[in-house]
Amino acid sequence: MSRISSRKFDRPLRVELRASRHLLLVSLGLYLAAALACWWAPASAALLAVLVVHFAYLYCSHIHPCLPTAICALSWDAVRGWRIRQARGDWLGAEPMLPVFVTRRLVVVRFRTGRCGYRTLLVVAQRCAADDFRRLRVCLIQSSHGDRNRAKIPGV
Numbered sequence: 001m002s003r004i005s006s007r008k009f010d011r012p013l014r015v016e017l018r019a020s021r022h023l024l025l026v027s028l029g030l031y032l033a034a035a036l037a038c039w040w041a042p043a044s045a046a047l048l049a050v051l052v053v054h055f056a057y058l059y060c061s062h063i064h065p066c067l068p069t070a071i072c073a074l075s076w077d078a079v080r081g082w083r084i085r086q087a088r089g090d091w092l093g094a095e096p097m098l099p100v101f102v103t104r105r106l107v108v109v110r111f112r113t114g115r116c117g118y119r120t121l122l123v124v125a126q127r128c129a130a131d132d133f134r135r136l137r138v139c140l141i142q143s144s145h146g147d148r149n150r151a152k153i154p155g156v
Helices: 003-008 021-039 044-063 130-145
Strands: 013-016 071-077 081-086 091-102 106-113 117-124
Touching: 013 130, 021 044, 021 117, 044 117, 071 117, 071 130, 081 106, 081 117, 091 117, 091 130, 106 130
Parallel strands: none
Antiparallel strands: 013 071, 071 081, 081 091, 091 106, 106 117
């Protein structure tokens, strides 16, 4: 890797998350399929109620963040590390927890905020700019490896 490209990811990263239409459509399809499967179950009313409540929580926390504790933005820099901004506007220091799920179009990560606080972040590629999403994936992969010697990691 050239010296210029390796420094490109050392720049501070700030990602503002938008609402995701793709995530809404996929989750609606999955929840409707689960609702149809619950229709034939013996306790269908209770299971359908749980599905509706869970979809409402998913929508308000990840698809269109409107809960006060939903993550609306995140940032990383070499000095302060990872920080997340909640919908109520406050920034929290955060530390990504392993395992971090990073693919070409999806990132799922849990952040530890404080001693007992946890926040989950689900980011599909359409929730932010393409360059920000690529840099987010690289920063998460690099921070999940930490300061370990990569020569000692099996399979690398």
